[in-house]
Amino acid sequence: MASIVAVxxxxxxxxxxxFPRLCRVxxxxxxxxxxxxxxxxxxxxSYGVIIxxxxxxxxxxxxxxxxxxxxxxxxxxxxxxxxxxxxxMVAHWRKVGGAAKRRSLWINAVGAIATGVTLVVVVxxxxxxxxxxxxxxxxxxxxxxxRVKRHYADxxxxxxxxxxxxHVETVPPIVVVPVQSWNKxxxxxxxxxxxxxxxxxxxxILTQDTTICELTPMWEELVSGPARxxxxxxxxxxxxxxxxxxxxxxxxxxVEKLRDDNPDRDIVVIVPDLVVRHWYQAVLHNNRGTLLxxxxxxxxxxxxxxxxVPYYLKDPHPTK
Numbered sequence: 001m002a003s004i005v006a007v008x009x010x011x012x013x014x015x016x017x018x019f020p021r022l023c024r025v026x027x028x029x030x031x032x033x034x035x036x037x038x039x040x041x042x043x044x045x046s047y048g049v050i051i052x053x054x055x056x057x058x059x060x061x062x063x064x065x066x067x068x069x070x071x072x073x074x075x076x077x078x079x080x081x082x083x084x085x086x087x088x089m090v091a092h093w094r095k096v097g098g099a100a101k102r103r104s105l106w107i108n109a110v111g112a113i114a115t116g117v118t119l120v121v122v123v124x125x126x127x128x129x130x131x132x133x134x135x136x137x138x139x140x141x142x143x144x145x146x147r148v149k150r151h152y153a154d155x156x157x158x159x160x161x162x163x164x165x166x167h168v169e170t171v172p173p174i175v176v177v178p179v180q181s182w183n184k185x186x187x188x189x190x191x192x193x194x195x196x197x198x199x200x201x202x203x204x205i206l207t208q209d210t211t212i213c214e215l216t217p218m219w220e221e222l223v224s225g226p227a228r229x230x231x232x233x234x235x236x237x238x239x240x241x242x243x244x245x246x247x248x249x250x251x252x253x254x255v256e257k258l259r260d261d262n263p264d265r266d267i268v269v270i271v272p273d274l275v276v277r278h279w280y281q282a283v284l285h286n287n288r289g290t291l292l293x294x295x296x297x298x299x300x301x302x303x304x305x306x307x308x309v310p311y312y313l314k315d316p317h318p319t320k
Contacts, residue, residue, distance in 0.1 A: 015056075020048025029151040031145040063130065072126035076134040079119040086112035172197040173266040173305070174258055177235070178292070179204050180213060180252055182222055185311045189272035190223065190235055192309050196268060200235035203254060207245045214239070248292060252299055259303055268305045269296055275310045 020036075024045050026258050033047075040046030063069040093101050123199035149234035160259035175193040177187045179202050193200045202223070204215055215237060240250045259267050273289040276282055289308065296306045 016052060019052045020045035023048035023051070026145070029149075031149050034178060035149065046204070051205045062133070069130050072122065072129055072131040073134050075122045075126070076119065076131055076274065078120060079115050081116075082115040083112055083119055086115060171265050172199070173268045174262060175200045175268045175270060176255055176258065177202050177270045177272070182218060185272035185309075188311055189309050192307075193268075193270050194227065194232050194235065198233045200233075201238050201258070202235045203238050203240065203251060205240050205242055205247050205250055207242045207247065232316060247288065250293055250297055251292070255296065255300060255304060259301065266303050266305055267300070268307060269300075270307045270309055273308050273310050275312045277313055277315050 023032055023036040026032040027034055036043070036045060036047045036051075038047070059070060059073075060067075086108045090105055090112060093105040093108065123135060127135070161205070173196065175197045177186075177189045177193050177200065179189070190200065190202060206214060211221075216239070219237045223237070227234035238254070240254065242250050255267055255269060271289045271292055274285060293306050293308065296304055301304070
């Protein structure tokens, strides 16, 4: 038993050492996401390790923890690798040529045929014992690789640009700032907005929630008056009533209307965001900013720019 455990441990170590490196090679060739080529804090390719652990656990669950039932999968993987490598060497010798071409080509061709026949035999004989999974997964994996490669090629073709920077006069954008109540987040967002454009819309969604008070009575004192004193066009307070307590849809529809009514101008949406000191404190807040940014990127289109303005909380109980 000790020897079996040692062999299994060595095999697992080999997999976890080499599989992430293989993923890195594929990522560098743009057949896997770029994240697989990044080293983690422990100088290993963390994404490859995590994916391998998840896939290994999934296989054990599918086959009920009986490792003997995984042998057909191993056999298919091994003989498929042998067949592909030998066939690749045949293509290599046909391309390179040379004095040793004929002898080496036939050796590799015979090897490819032998392992290929063995692969077919294993698939047919062990199909019902688990080989069906490899028959489904391997083509799906190859198809996924090709789609990832195509995506990166499409992205590279679309973002490639050899034109120099053009300095042309542009129309300032229309800036929209969602506000709920008057606080430091609202003040920071509006202060940043007036620096971007002279046309700022402070969008206040009024719902049936009693915790949200209307800003109209205090708007002149807190915003409009100080803006005029500074020689800045005051931000416009826009009140929208939401009958069904919706917050996102009225805001998104307002942004879309601005975009459609002003085809020659960009729409900048500033989202004030609260940044907590500790990750576990995030569950105590509604995190509307994250969802709002995602919805605006999906529905806004290329002329809607989302800007995140963070407000960092201080630790009320600093460690002494």
